[in-house]
Amino acid sequence: MPRNAPRTYYIQTYGCQMNERDSETIAGILQSRGMTPAIDINTADLIMVNTCTIRDKAEQKVYGLLGRFREMKEENPNLVLGICGCMPQQQKVAKHIKSRYPFMDIIIGTHNLNVLNTYLEQVLVERQQILDVWEERAEEELVLPALRSGHFKAFVNINWGCNNFCTYCIVPYVRGREKSRSPEVIVKEIEALARDGFKEITLLGQNVNSYGKDLSERPDFAQLLELVDSIDGIQRIRFMTSHPRDVADCLIDAMAKLPKVCQHLHLPLQSGSNHILEKMNRGYTSEHYLRIVEKLRLAIPDIALSTDLIVGFPGETEEDFQDTLSMVSQVRFDSAYTFIYSPRKGTPAASMEGQLESAIMKDRLQRLMKVQNQVSLSSNEGLMGTIQQLLVEECSQGVGKGRTTGNKLVFFKSDKDYSGQLVDVKITGAKTWSLTGELGDEG
Numbered sequence: 373m374p375r376n377a378p379r380t381y382y383i384q385t386y387g388c389q390m391n392e393r394d395s396e397t398i399a400g401i402l403q404s405r406g407m408t409p410a411i412d413i414n415t416a417d418l419i420m421v422n423t424c425t426i427r428d429k430a431e432q433k434v435y436g437l438l439g440r441f442r443e444m445k446e447e448n449p450n451l452v453l454g455i456c457g458c459m460p461q462q463q464k465v466a467k468h469i470k471s472r473y474p475f476m477d478i479i480i481g482t483h484n485l486n487v488l489n490t491y492l493e494q495v496l497v498e499r500q501q502i503l504d505v506w507e508e509r510a511e512e513e514l515v516l517p518a519l520r521s522g523h524f525k526a527f528v529n530i531n532w533g534c535n536n537f538c539t540y541c542i543v544p545y546v547r548g549r550e551k552s553r554s555p556e557v558i559v560k561e562i563e564a565l566a567r568d569g570f571k572e573i574t575l576l577g578q579n580v581n582s583y584g585k586d587l588s589e590r591p592d593f594a595q596l597l598e599l600v601d602s603i604d605g606i607q608r609i610r611f612m613t614s615h616p617r618d619v620a621d622c623l624i625d626a627m628a629k630l631p632k633v634c635q636h637l638h639l640p641l642q643s644g645s646n647h648i649l650e651k652m653n654r655g656y657t658s659e660h661y662l663r664i665v666e667k668l669r670l671a672i673p674d675i676a677l678s679t680d681l682i683v684g685f686p687g688e689t690e691e692d693f694q695d696t697l698s699m700v701s702q703v704r705f706d707s708a709y710t711f712i713y714s715p716r717k718g719t720p721a722a723s724m725e726g727q728l729e730s731a732i733m734k735d736r737l738q739r740l741m742k743v744q745n746q747v748s749l750s751s752n753e754g755l756m757g758t759i760q761q762l763l764v765e766e767c768s769q770g771v772g773k774g775r776t777t778g779n780k781l782v783f784f785k786s787d788k789d790y791s792g793q794l795v796d797v798k799i800t801g802a803k804t805w806s807l808t809g810e811l812g813d814e815g
């Protein structure tokens with residue numbers, strides 16, 4: 373007996389912007405079947421969990437959710453349950469989910485969202501359980517529908533996978549080797565977004581700087597930025613993530629000369645210690661990193677820099693940690709995502725000697741955050757009295773909210789709704805995580 377076709381869906385997304393973007397594709401595919409979003413997870417006819425495997429905590433949350441699904445499925449046997457993303461992309465994990473959670477209908481990885489409709493038919497008509505994990509991404513994925521989660525800002529994938537094999541990271545094993553989309557397809561997607569009124573594009577990839585290296589007639593990443601900069605209607609371009617080893621001079625030149633490219637670079641440092649950077653297989657030293665920062669600030673004096681930092685990598689001594697604190701003070705990052713090292717099974721770092729005690733790592737994280745917060749505050753205070761252009765994200769109950777070109781969040785009083793517009797504000801207040809401002813006369 374065929375099952376009732378699901379009418380509403382709920383997507384639970386964990387992890388990075390790449391996953392958020394994939395969830396937009398899932399939503400697009402489900403909407404193309406006539407389905408609509410459910411009010412919440414409890415009322416949905418179909419639930420899809422898009423998973424992340426970077427940290428143990430994210431995985432535990434997913435297993436907690438799968439545990440809850442058992443009861444939900446008993447109450448409603450027609451409920452369709454799916455899981456995708458980086459967790460089931462690992463064959464071992466996919467098989468574990470299939471045997472431990474036999475009520476899951478669809479178990480797929482990161483590479484085969486393009487077949488979701490077919491899987492759904494098999495589940496509904498043939499009442500089959502689907503487990504299908506592909507090693508490579510399908511080309512057809514390039515033209516999949518997507519339901520964008522915002523109205524003014526959109527993510528656009530430019531490449532997938534990673535060739536870097538940092539010793540703590542599972543991504544190259546899960547997402548595979550680097551694969552670039554063709555520039556024509558990227559430009560077409562962004563032109564369509566511009567026609568739909570999108571103003572800001574964030575180009576996404578695990579390592580955007582190596583874009584094009586696998587294409588036969590490649591533009592490199594700097595040339596791709598030029599192509600995107602010339603698209604009418606797009607007003608701002610951001611990108612992430614960049615690898616410090618691959619920040620070429622031509623990229624810095626492109627950032628300096630292209631008017632739509634935002635004055636912000638997210639450049640993960642991870643550690644300030646050369647000894648730890650080598651153990652991480654990051655492929656650069658702290659001196660190299662400082663040279664990039666110098667070039668960037670010479671070319672783009674007001675550039676905002678953000679970073680990722682890991683504390684407690686195996687073998688990290690107090691001296692290594694002090695090197696990280698010293699880099700934070702020298703570079704003066706506008707903001708930083710700080711993490712405690714989390715061992716991932718299957719990565720070289722997980723079996724390295726010198727794994728640190730949790731108390732030491734927590735203490736280092738606290739000390740790092742204290743220093744970074746002071747730096748963030750003083751960087752924000754440096755903007756007091758300046759005029760900043762914001763892309764307004766929303767205005768509600770008399771308060772507008774938008775971001776500067778440096779990606780800083782600014783709140784301002786406003787009686788009118790400027791959502792989706794660029795406005796100038798004078799910065800009048802600074803906190804660690806945000807600024808306040810006043811609209812200019814024209815606002």
Ligand code: SF4
Pocket residue numbers: 534535536537538541542543544578579615
């Ligand atoms: S660059 Fe390193 S940390 Fe980033 S995705 Fe690749 S392997 Fe992981």
